[in-house]
Amino acid sequence: MRRLLLVLLCVAGSAAAGTPIVKVNQLGFLPDAQKLAVAPQSAGSRFEVVPAAGGKAVFSGALGAPVRWEASGETVRIADFSGLVAPGSYRIKVEGLPLSDAFTVKPDNYRALSVASLKALYFNRTAIALAPQYAGAWARPAGHPDDKVLVHASAASSTRPAGTVIAASRGWYDAGDYNKYLPSSGITTYTLLAAYEHFPRWFDRLDVNIPESGNGVPDIIDEAMWNLAWMLSMQDPADGGVYHKLTNLKFDAMVMPHLAQKEPRYVVAKSTSAALNFAATMAAASRVLAPYQKQYPGTAAKMLAASEAAFKWAQANPAVLFKNPADVVTGEYGDARVDDEFAWAAAELYISTGKDSYYTALQPETVSNTYPAWDDVRGLAWTSLAHHRDRLTPLADRTLITARVDGLAARLANEWRTSGYRVPMRASDFVWGSNAVMLNQAMMLLQGYRLNGKPEYLQASQSALDYVLGRNALGQSFVTGFGARPSMHPHHRPSQGDSVAAPVPGWVTGGPQPFQQDKAECPPYPSTLPALSYLDHVCSFASNEVAINWNAPLVYVTAALSELTPKATTAMHTNSPLDLLRRQEQLLQFDRFGNDMALDIGLRLVERAKARKQTVSVEIARNGQVLFAHGMEGAPRDHADWIRRKSNLANRTGHSSFFIHTQAVLDGLDYDAIPTFDPREYAAHGGAFPVVVRGTGQVGTITVSGLPGPEDHQLVVDVLKDYLQVKGEI
Template sequence: MKRQALCLLWLAACSAIAAPAAIKLNQLGFLPAAHKLAVAPAGAGGRFDIVDAASGKAVFSGALGSPASWDAAGETVRIADFSGFAAPGRYRVKVEGLAPSDAFAIGADAYQALGAAALKAYYFNRSGTALAPRHAGAYARPAGHPDDRVLVHASAASGARPAGTVISAPKGWYDAGDYNKYLPSSGIATYTLLAAYEHFPGWFERLDVNIPESGNGVPDIVDEAMWNLEWMLAMQDPLDGGVYHKLTNLTFDAMVLPHQAMKAPRYVVAKSTAAALNFAATMATASRVLAPYQQQYPGMAAKMLAAAERAWQWAAANPAVLFKNPPDVLTGEYGDARVDDELAWAAAELYIATGKDSYYLAMQPETVSATYPAWDDVRGLAWMSLAHHRARLTPLADRALIAARVGGLAARLAAQWRSSGYRVPMKAEDIVWGSNAVVLNQAMMLVQGYRLDGNRDSLAAAQSALDYVLGRNPLGRSFVTGFGARPPLHPHHRPSQGDGVTAPVPGWVAGGPQPFQQDKAECPPYSSRLPALSWLDHVCSYASNEVAINWNAPLVYLAAALSELTPKANNMSQGSTALDLLRRQEEVLQFDSFSNTAALEIGTRLVDLARTRKQAISVEIARNGQVLFAHAMDGAPLDHAHWIRRKSALSNRTGHSSFYVHTEVLQAGGDIDAIPTLDPREYAAHGGAFPVRVRGTGQVGTITVSGLPGPIDHRLVVSVLKDYLNIEEEL
């Protein structure tokens, strides 16, 4: 009974995990206007149906795509694309001759519970505090590892802190399935949470995950990050600014709860250049995020920035102190043979936080390529932050280079997605230890590309990465505990193993398939050596089924990003209701007259709204061919002008918003970049141009925005016009 109740509570069919269905898809579901794909075997029939999960009635039909292979799984499959279906509800995919797919939902809050659970997983991994039943439910436990009496290891000894010195370094998150704490994984995990909040503040301000700090006027994601940031601050030697690489036992603990694993002494182990630079980057980021919360965290933003600069100075004086485990330390090493990526990341974050050109020069950006992030390769984080903050950078910053790095990486990943039989951005060689984090971090960089240039393939590929982790993979398994029809039940996670609760702690991403099977001597046989099939749902499998704080962070980011960036169904669905809404916007948002002063006020409001959202846009408002307002915000590239010219030309020619034409073409199955009779060099069917209509006269001009994804450009104009015209109707 307990097992069944917990499974129902966490949406996991724990009592009997059936063999995977032949049709693989995201077992959780989709936002209404999301890109929606399922995978069927190549030998399946030629068509598919979407059926209501309760009645079995078909509500949408389509043709399966051509057979395509994915060597990582040794499979040839066909894609069912039902992106055009947006009605909220619960459904299955059916293909003749195959069992129906797992049930999935379509709804506006598709990823809210997922994002909340992925974030709350960090609370469940807190060190040094009891987890109370009112916050932890069945997973309540006593406090473990207060870490207020930690020894300085011989490898970390200095004149002022000789070996055996007792220091205090409380709080922080347990790194993974073990009870140790490491700077390299902590830095990227904490940064990713902070970046998620910087990029999508509204989503996280609405998200209450029921932690002890909830309701204190600070978003829960920032409060949770603070738990780890305070530990990280304690890992800096106050005398020289260096940073200890990890806080650990000498060996791993048994599979017990934290409070049962506190007999062995704990140590801070050797300082390293990687730890110092990682620390500097994370603290510089945190100083920006904490700045508005002086009342709750007085003086903390300034303290973090000062600590970041001290760590940078230590690393400059010690540029090649590479970490290796001392002979008596057998826990995770997180050794890194290169630190140029950490240097670039730290330099970028300090440049953004301080505005000092010296940090930008130290980054040597022209020598730094863009890659998807991992704990041992953080170059991508530097470009991610520079792209987000490009509107506030000093004139020294090469904005074209920033756009090229971020856009180029997104384009490469999107190309891999298009060519993959399973439609994922991963190649076979990307399926390594923590492969689920690989695909989630790839998705995070695809999101940066979409935010920069609005390429819809980037957003679709990011969606596919989440789909993969939630079940659209060759194993047909969700890899997130507590979510989907077949989630992991036995992760390599000491609290989940030791707590006596049948269902594991929810919200954790399992490491995922990988072919090297480093734990095969300790585990039952794997079913396959193929990269995408080599996974065990067994507590022994640290190589494929462990959890980790740095693997969970991009899941938190992606849940928010897709929820915020996927266009709302009422503006993006491919049914007639979308065109009805767009026509209604054009009908309601008309003027009695349109003056130069009105153009100035509307243009200023558009710029001010974009500034509050930390967006860089260009705006042009014209009447009867005369430009009345034009402004390019700091960070806006030259090509905004070309987009404005082409989008406004389309609106003037058709009498509709450019997003109306965009939606109309897609509804008809056309190509928005190849519309018959329209030269794409002169017209652009992308959102952002809105007709200025005067009652009794008709269209007299356009209001055009460029710089964001087309649907968001469009919504920005609609939002400002609604406010300016005092329209209360929901548009």
């Protein structure tokens, strides 16, 4: 009888177990996003979108042609309601089927999910009590302090013999267990850092409510720093090598972390993959931490030095492949190949140092591109090279970088286009952590979109998020706490060991995969088909575990879609000051931005000011390099400081400095004392305007100083409007 109840619990609410349903993203959509739902082949030929509370249809259309999806064995039809842009709560209606789950259409629809997916990492912190004011119902005592861990025999050296006690505190528990691993830690932390590098204005305003909130550093960087501090402690200062993991000898029981601290913990063997993951992540972190010397003094320089030392160790030890020692049975994260780690580490060090020797070590012509995973990180190298390509040295092959990024995005988009469920995954992609595969594919599609703005790349990445949130063969949201039928019983010790019925929110579970490595310990799976082989049960480490490196791409994708999805339709319905300023930023963008263009625009600004009998100073910079600078006769020296602080603000937020000024005024704030903006470094006065290249994002700033803020801003807008030949009022 108990086994029968477990089976019923596992399949309750899934589409596979009951009446066929319309599958849709159970959270919803941004107004101008592509919006798709999936209906079974047996459905009628048309669909309607109706208000969730009832009433007349607000949108209707024909279902697409039937297409079979091998991953689930289904033949399905697509309902495309992208033309529905009005905010509201809705359901999909198809004759003969129940109404779909309710979903919303609204701006900023993914902010709560973005916060929760990032805060999930806070809930997995070690060495700190999770206080009620931050953790709510999931507050708990401190996890493993790891301030006194032992050097395992496999990690022993002349300076640190076996049994040496070292401190390796902080960090995140890796997954459903209580251990910490460098390979998964590296890709997780990097993905957070890349999310901030790519979308700073999103994260500058994302309040996650963690203990560090309000310290003048974006919460995503503070959260990454909790793990970076641990990673730094895993490097042997004697030789630069890095320990592969910090672990018990065996897995803990399903109890809360403060009840699982009786067994000794060890740092285990150095490895080439650990050193290279460390080197890549620290090189990236040194760039992101550089502006925050006040909060983290000396940290950026320390990270870059540690990165170079680890890379040097890996070059001297290129094939130290990790295997669990005989007495260690926790997660191995063994990797038979490390050429991808070498490429990634070399790429990050090249970008952060500008040293051509690292680009040569990268051997870019030998490195292909694919979606990232902890054991295949070459895609991270191309992601960083593409983002920074305008500031690379002449040695870099920019054509190759573009080809690698666009080539992968094109392949994934082609799979999405022909898929029955309109997702980029093939049946063979359903492996352990399949939901992370889906989200990492979305992340690489987004790199293609940032590169060239092809709409299908953005649409395919939206579909990947839709899948995770309910538009899948099971009709289930795989994110705890989100959707009508979310995962409720993840393989996650804190969620299982506490007294709260609901699991810790914001975790994406592993997802369906056909190999069922846990079937001896679990009730029967409902199917062996790749897209249906899933159990929402705590026993299922093969399909229902959580992991930090699976959550990180969800953090990235929610931010990217929120920032990159066009907002033209909703902007047409409002005339608020911020929307008018946002419209300027959307219209005054470039297809490319070169030195010659900077010179031309700079001279136009000076001539326009001269014609108006105004005295200004002008600076135009791209990726930190000043391309044009001029102070007109009579311009005071303090213009330079105003330009520095205003351009700092535009670079950090992605908005014009006048946008931030106006936003502060509308929010009732003192624009000279905005929380998180040190007035010595940032000035919320008009005059700095972001230089945005379509498909790439912000690459620099155009800054004017010398007039009242609104006039400085308007001077830049007037010149850019003429230069870019933008018609009409803006």
